[in-house]
Amino acid sequence: MYITQCLIAKNEEANIEHCLSHLKTVVDEQIVIDTGSTDRTVELAEIMGAKVFHFDWINDFSAARNFALDKAKGDWIIFLDCDEYFSEDSVPLIRKCIKKFGRQKEIEGLTTNFINIKSNGEIISAVKNVSARIFKRKSYLRYKNKIHEVLVNVNKTDDNIVRADISDLLKIYHTGYDKTIVNEKNKNERNFQLLERELKNNPKDIKINYYMSRQMNIEGKYEKAIEYGLKAISYIDDFYEFDYYCTIYSGIMINMLSLLKSYDEIKVIFDDAIKKYPGYPDYYWLLGIAAVRGNKYEEAVNLLEKCIKLCEKYNCNAESLALGKIDDVYIELLNAYNHQNNKHKIVKTAVSILKVNKYNIQVLIILLNTFLTQEKEENIVAFLNKIYDYNLFKDKIYLFKASKIVDNIILVEFFRKLFNDEELKKINNI
Numbered sequence: 001m002y003i004t005q006c007l008i009a010k011n012e013e014a015n016i017e018h019c020l021s022h023l024k025t026v027v028d029e030q031i032v033i034d035t036g037s038t039d040r041t042v043e044l045a046e047i048m049g050a051k052v053f054h055f056d057w058i059n060d061f062s063a064a065r066n067f068a069l070d071k072a073k074g075d076w077i078i079f080l081d082c083d084e085y086f087s088e089d090s091v092p093l094i095r096k097c098i099k100k101f102g103r104q105k106e107i108e109g110l111t112t113n114f115i116n117i118k119s120n121g122e123i124i125s126a127v128k129n130v131s132a133r134i135f136k137r138k139s140y141l142r143y144k145n146k147i148h149e150v151l152v153n154v155n156k157t158d159d160n161i162v163r164a165d166i167s168d169l170l171k172i173y174h175t176g177y178d179k180t181i182v183n184e185k186n187k188n189e190r191n192f193q194l195l196e197r198e199l200k201n202n203p204k205d206i207k208i209n210y211y212m213s214r215q216m217n218i219e220g221k222y223e224k225a226i227e228y229g230l231k232a233i234s235y236i237d238d239f240y241e242f243d244y245y246c247t248i249y250s251g252i253m254i255n256m257l258s259l260l261k262s263y264d265e266i267k268v269i270f271d272d273a274i275k276k277y278p279g280y281p282d283y284y285w286l287l288g289i290a291a292v293r294g295n296k297y298e299e300a301v302n303l304l305e306k307c308i309k310l311c312e313k314y315n316c317n318a319e320s321l322a323l324g325k326i327d328d329v330y331i332e333l334l335n336a337y338n339h340q341n342n343k344h345k346i347v348k349t350a351v352s353i354l355k356v357n358k359y360n361i362q363v364l365i366i367l368l369n370t371f372l373t374q375e376k377e378e379n380i381v382a383f384l385n386k387i388y389d390y391n392l393f394k395d396k397i398y399l400f401k402a403s404k405i406v407d408n409i410i411l412v413e414f415f416r417k418l419f420n421d422e423e424l425k426k427i428n429n430i
Contacts, residue, residue, distance in 0.1 A: 001099060004029040004074030004137070007050075008064045010057070012082035013040040019082050020048045026094045027078060033068045059194055062143035069137065076102065077137050079151075080172070084133075087171040094170065098134065101164045108153065108161040109135030112170040115324065119175055127319035128167045135161065147194040148211050191215055206235045210248050213255075222255040229255070243318045249273035250282040250321070257286060263294035281310035285322040285329050292332060297339045304333040327357060338366055346370045354387050358395070364402045368411070377410040393423055400427065 005027040009016060020030055030050040034042050035057040045052050055067050069077065076098050086094065090112075101107045109132030116124040131150040135141060141161060143149045152159035192215055198208045209232035216225035229252040236245060249269055256266045270287045273280070284307035291300035308330070311323050322329055330353050337345040350367040353360060371380045388395040396418050403411035419427060 001076065001095075001102060002029070002074045003027045003076045003078060003095070003098065004031060004072040006031045006033070006065075006068040006072055006077055006079045007082055008033040008035060008055070008061070008068060009037065009041050009045070009082050010035045011037050011039045011041060013037075013044055015082040016041055016044050017048060019080060019085055020045065020050055022085050022091060023078065023094075026091060027074075029073060031068055031071050033064055033071070035064055059197070060146040062145055062149040065143040065149060069142070072137055074137055076134065078134050080133060081174070083175045084172055087173060090170045090172075094134070097166050097169060101166075102136075104164070106162050107136075107164050108132075108138065108141060109151070109163045110170070111163045111165040111167055112172050113167040114172050114174060116174050123324045124321070127324075128165070128316075129172065132161060132163055133172060134170075146198060147191060148207070188215070188219055192219075204235045206232050206248075207242075207244065209235065210244060210251070213248070213251055217251065217255055217258075222258045225255040226252050226259075243316065246273070246277040246280045246318050247282075249277070250280070250286060253283065253286040254321075257289060260293075261290075263287070263290040263296055263299075266290045279310055279314075280316075280318065280320070281307045281314060281322040282320055284310065285332070288329075288336070289332055292336055292339070295339075297336050300336040301333065301340065304329060304336060308333070327353065327360075331360070331363060334363060334366060338370075343370050343374065351387070358387055359398055361398060361402060361405075364398065365405055368402055368406045368408070372406065372408060377408065377414070380411065381414055390418055393419075393426075396423070397427065 003026065005020070005023050007016070007019060007030075009032055012019075016032070020032075023030075030048070032042075032045040032050045032052045033055050034045075034052055035055050042052055051071070053067070053071055055064050057064070065079065068079070078094070097110060101110060111128050112133060114127050114129040114133075116127075118124060135151060140153055140155045141151060142154050144152050144154075144159070150159075151161060153161045195208060195212045195215055198205065199212060202208055209228050213225045213228035213232060216222070216228060229248055232248045233252075236248075249272065252269050253266055253273075256269065266287055267290075270283050273283050277283070284303045288300045288303035288307060291297070291303060307322055308326070311320070311326055311329070314320060314323055330349060334346065334349045334353065337349060346366065347370060350363050350370070353363045354367070358364075368380070371383070375383075384399065388399060390396060396415055400412065400415040400419075403415055416424075416427075
């Protein structure tokens, strides 16, 4: 079993070493297709032992990827972008998974979990990868589309390749949607030009209109993003169904929220969306946000609770922002409970969030304010000690800050007394 890792790259000196090095123990061959780097990308790839080939850029990502496949010798291919990498716990499992499914002739590729993150590690969204990143090297498996390219079986009319779903075992992180990184690489202008060309040739292509909507969102052109999203919906053929269809509706809702559209306006799209995809959690989260903004707290609670229930059993291939940002859903729900003054639900939800991320100051403040309406300070201190370590400086500083914000002198003085002399010097300016 011979495995080849493939990359296409241009000016990726910040990422290429990590992308190559983290799979050194997994693959037998590493191929880098350089499309015109002017930095140290090629030099670093060669130092890492990769085979580097040059490809003249012709504004076609599929052509570059297929060129890489032609150079590969592996029985299996792992094709990542330079800003993608497997989680640390996934790496030891990759060869085992390939070996297991390599014996099954009908299996052509593997489906992994795909998580979009910001450069600071914050999750943007989670999805099962649309285009296989791990697949058999076969002459009929090729990439298509000049942008947002996907791997297809060219011998099939529906393009689909047969994949085994191992998304519970293998996880890939992707930083390419971080807006700072996008701006640094001038991706916006390049992607817009490629999409515009595709649309001229195929103006009623659903997927290209969808991707143009996403591109407009990245650029902050929310009205245009809605326009392209509505076009994509108008071209949907009810006789066909694709995983990304449900995300067209959620994209429109996101842009409407960005434009501060009213609850009633957004609900029009929501009602249309849930007729077709009632189990997609993002709709309920997004309308829930609109409900909180519109002071419709009972509706918000119902919507956000429904979103959480759907996330718990979500098992679809479509990208879900709610699933990737479930903490944000809980925080929005907490805000709704807070407006309702539902103290039992506030405490229960706040504690659930803090057990996952105890350094969420916003949630801690809501919890303290709720406790202070019904509990004595000594009981609050005893309860918080179940979540926080009173010997850790970071824990103490968060509790001290929150106590000052809620303006409770007894709590402030209690947590102040926990600091030693050296720590007190650090908090003098707080």
